[in-house]
Ligand code: NDP
């Protein structure tokens with residue numbers, strides 16, 4: 105058992121739900137944020153007093169502030185912030201993309217992440233805590249149809265490294281976790297609910313699981329305090345890199 109507290113955004117599914125379960129099972133106090141209240145309620149019923157949940161849209165700064173203000177006293181000393189809530193929308197090439205989807209990705213993956221981090225920095229500095237930002241291989245390796253999603257994750261990776269600079273000497277750790285293909289609700293969301301497309305992508309590929317990433321975050325959070333993993337890139341063995349493309353004349 106520990107007296108430590110972790111805040112996980114996007115705790116209703118995928119990496120976030122697995123991470124909330126992993127830490128709650130180990131006796132951490134877990135703050136779980138997401139929009140879907142029913143999913144969060146399941147977590148609350150599983151873990152009782154170890155879990156505090158708040159259902160709101162992370163893009164809504166007012167709702168975020170209300171959720172933070174409403175934290176019970178025993179959940180206020182946050183040691184680890186996992187900025188996980190995020191999404192990709194669409195797979196089309198840039199000229200065919202929906203601008204509203206681009207905005208939603210920017211607002212969620214970038215603006216909300218930076219806003220929550222800003223709100224929690226004083227606590228994390230006081231606690232000599234840790235920030236784990238869920239980026240992606242898409243932030244490093246461009247692919248067709250990645251456009252704003254990939255760019256939003258490049259922000260997350262670079263923001264993590266820049267936070268390391270600004271938090272120099274505070275004892276606060278910052279890590280950018282950069283997974284490759286993982287089977288969660290990610291593709292269902294990206295394709296607007298196309299279960300067949302999601303199944304097809306993961307079929308036979310032995311993708312990363314939510315549990316794999318939860319265990320990575322567990323390892324990061326429990327490292328000796330003198331160590332910082334700056335970036336960690338995780339891929340399934342079955343996934344690697346494609347080459348450049350060339351458009352030829354004629
Ligand atoms: P899921 O779709 O399974 O989970 C996404 C989580 O983000 C959900 O809990 C969802 O909760 C939450 N979320 C999305 N939008 C909002 C919002 N506006 N407000 C609050 N919560 C929100 O996908 P993953 O677990 O795969 O994704 C988690 C993170 O990992 C994302 O940042 C994603 O980009 C990243 N990632 C995923 C990879 C993959 O292949 N799966 C690989 C690399 C990175 P709710 O809908 O209830 O609000």
Ligand code: 8X3
Nearest residue numbers: 240241242283284285
């Ligand atoms: C999710 C991984 O390769 O689908 O960030 O963009 S990928």
